[in-house]
Amino acid sequence: MTNQVNPFILADGKKPSCMEMLQLILDGEASAEQQAYFKSHMDKCAPCFKTYDLDITIKELLKTRCCGDSVPAGLVDQIKNQISLNKAS
Amino acid sequence: MEEAPKQSYTPTEKNDIFNNEFLPHINSMYNFGYRLTFDQDDAKDLVQDTYLKAYRFIESFQQGTNAKAWLFRILKNSFINDYRKKTKEPSKVDYQEVETYYNSEEVDRQITPDLRVESLKDMIGDEISNALNSLDVDFRTVIILCDLEGFKYEEMAKILDIPIGTVRSRLHRARNLLKEKLSQHAKSMGYKNTEL
Secondary structure (H helix, E strand, C coil), X not given: CXXXXXXXXXXXXXCCCHHHHHHHHHCCCCCHHHHHHHHHHXXXXXXXXXXXHHHHHHHHHHHHHCCCCCCCCCHHHHHHHHHHHHXXX | CCCCCCCCXXXXXXXXXXXXXXHHHHHHHHHHHHHHHXXXXXXXXXXXXXXXXXXXXXXXXXXXXXXXXXXXXXXXHHHHHHHHHHHCCCCCCCHHHHHHHHHCXXXXXXXXXXXXXXXXXXXXXXXXXXXXXXXXXXXXXXXXXXXXXCCCHHHXXXXXXXXXXXXXXXXXXHHHHHHHHHHHHHHHHHXXXXXC
């Protein structure tokens, strides 16, 4: 595993930082190969291991705490009425 | 976003698209509008304006493509062109600074070593929401699009008219700023706890 080529290396040859790799994993933007590499990387990199848990928790909390509000009652009807008025004019 | 060839829809097809592809996203749209403006009436106006525009330009929408991303893009543009001009709120983000930050060695710096999963889970009220709301609008926006709404980087780039590299760097910076806010809050919780 130690000699495995890092699949995160960019076309220009630049080696991505831990945080750049972590972000791609976190956002579901990593390929299967990159995911496998990062999984094995986390076994050797304590900061990544710790930050991964923290970042996943924040992402989940954002989703559960900051979504779910419903649109005010009547807005959908208001929009539909306005569209009908625009059509008629 | 690239120009799609104009479609031709019958009135019934237009209504079907509007009801089945556009309206299901209205709660997300309202949340986005509210988190941009922090005002219920302004959020309602932004959402209404977005849906009226979407209907007016429905023939430039190709059925089965990403309606949600298209609607978010319209709302974001309405916010920038109408609301922001009205309130004269300039963007406070220095993007050059952001790019420099992202490309520097500092990128791996652990800025919040004292922020723990346990302290986050103890935040049971509006702390997370308040921390998000305290970010500058451009940083707030990328977190809303990515973490609340689940857009991919490519979709975010199209919604925001910026390159994918900028999406990534802005998101990275936004998350660090959010962690700083949460860390400050965690410290204040700890301080209060020791006082009790």
